[in-house]
Amino acid sequence: MTTFAKHPSALIHLTLTFVLILFLTSCSEIIDGSQIDNSLENIEEVSLIDGADNITVTVNKGEESYFILDIQNISGQFYHLGEARLGWCIDWQTPIDSNGGVYPGVKAYSTLGVQSWSRINYILNHIGELRTLFTDASYREIQLVIWSLRGNPEFNLDEVNLEDLPPEFRENGNPLFSRDLVRDILNYVDEKHSKWSYSEGDYYAVILETPADVQTLITVVQ
Structure with a gap:
């Protein structure tokens, strides 16, 4: 054998x-x-903006938006960003000094044409319309919508604990926002954004890459 x-x-x-x-x-x-x-899933086709690889961002609290941003040391196409800008954040779990905090060495990235940012860019172009339709919506509801749409870090409106949100979203243990209103806006954006396409002159988000231990910011440009 x-x-x-x-x-x-x-x-x-x-x-x-x-x-x-x-x-x-x-x-x-x-x-x-x-x-x-x-x-x-976390790879995005954002591009570094020419002349915006070493900017300085000063952060203050806003009323119409989560933050008001002052951007310095920028050249090229977006040299005008030094004026006060509406600002939002995309990382709800990380702190930031919003009382005049100054962050040097920041890089700015364009989301123009990036599919994973289409819903947020739709919102940035239709905030006036959203506030007309949803008259009780404050910057808090808009910011919660942005966190819900980003998903990195994961944000679930129905599961997040109130005490885990930044202090601007609560007072004496009560929310300073409406979960139902956030859901209504999310449903509206989900229904409408696919019929919208970017045109020249429209707004889009610019990501401001702050240090790793600081909230990642976005602002709006045309």
Whole structure:
């Protein structure tokens, strides 16, 4: 009777065949599963703005928007950003000094044409309309909508604890916003944004890359 001991090459061939089958099976499971999708979900096609790789941002509290931003040391196309700008944030879990906090060395990135920002850019172009339709909406509801749409870090309006939100969103243990109103705005944006496309002169978000331990900011340009 033939044995593998007498034919070691046959044993090697069988072992290699078995390893190859395991490799192909593993690859198939990864490709067919969600691992690849999950590894790509945070990649965005934003682009660094020329002349905006070493700017200084001063942050103050806003009334019409979450923040009012003063941007300095910017040149090129957006040199005019030094005026007071409406500002929002996309990281609800990280603090920021909004009482005149100064952040140097910030980089600015354009979201123009980036699909994952289309809903937020729709909002930035229709804030006046939203406030006419949803008359009780303050900057808080708009900011909560932006957090809900970003999803990085994950934000679930129905599950977030009030005490985990920044202090501007609560008073004496009570919310200073309407969850129902946030849901209504989200539903409206979800219904309307797909019928909107960017045209020259429209607004879009510019991401301001602050230090890792500071809220990531956005402002609005045309």
